[in-house]
Amino acid sequence: MKKLSDGMTANPGEWVLDVRVGLVDSVPEIWRLLELQASLTLGQVHRILQVAFGWEDAHLHRFTDSDPFARLRPMDGEIPDTLQWMPQDWCEEPTDLPEEDCSLGQLLVRGSGAAFYEYDFGDSWLHHIEMVSRRPADEATPPARLTDGARRGPLEDSGGLSGYESILDALADPTHPDHTGYSEWVTAVKNSDEPFDPDLLDIAEVNRTLGGI
Template sequence: MPATVHTLKVTLRDVRPPVWRLLEVPSETTLGELSGALVWAMGWEGYHLHVFTADGTAYWPPGNDDWFGGYEDESRHRVGDVMPRSRMTMEWEYDMGDSWSHDIVVQSIAPAGPGATLPRCTDGGGACPPEDCGGAWGYAGLVDALGNAGHSRHGEAVEILGEGYDPSHFRPLERRRG
């Protein structure tokens, strides 16, 4: 059982209505493991590159040193070391093409409760955009087209988002990562 748990509020930038998740992770979680939990909490598949940035330091997945110099290996850094206090922040960018930027804020750090199964998503808001839809601007265009049957991209929006898609609806996840 972990000694302490970080409660993190993760907010996707530049998307309306706001998309956010409240995530609990063991403080000893590596940034690489955190990325997996974030992908799960947001509802993505995890096949894109990502980077964390905190206090001017970039943390990349191992093996990307040929592409990007001057980075830290995310597998060697833990959440509790990078963000040791409440209200500390970090950025997580997922998918360098669509550039989904997220603000991560430490809400609290507390002793782990007995029997806690982590990571887990305890709350959230807004529907997460689908992967590969063109980033925040492409997503906004799809949502606009979905709401207008006469829009030239309406059919595409229905195909990508689904007929009854509601961007404000948060579908509660299985409460813990499976």
């Protein structure tokens, strides 16, 4: 199985996918544009998305080939189960598939060029993954690279999008009754007393981290 490593180059016939990943329902949208080798396993893609959005890999996750929360049309009187890919050790149901055995390219083909990644089943951070384009890789192609995006990822355990937005509102208003409490909480979570900037995205730093995986 291919592993992410420094200096890894593409194999002959490898495809590079331009993949746009957006946090569903975020306004303004929190999104990333990534160059990813199609042969990366979903386990590897999970690690890449954790870095790209600033997550800390502290919760469960899964990939699906369709929106796991969409109201599905019943088939033969029954609502079909959504297939989901997760670490092999977590697979318990017939619809659970090992993420180690599926590549990004295979998942996107199943979903007609799109798929979903959910992180933290409590806060339910749902990411929409869409293939924008693809091209043959050359020998210098890294396994993963962030090329564009907007806004930093939400803070862990901030209560989903509604909770995160409430925190941002309180941080932006010194007269807000929760301003001091949330300011102290953010300082503890980030282990830094620097002002929290929800619009900050350091692409170069993300790529340095990806290069070290």
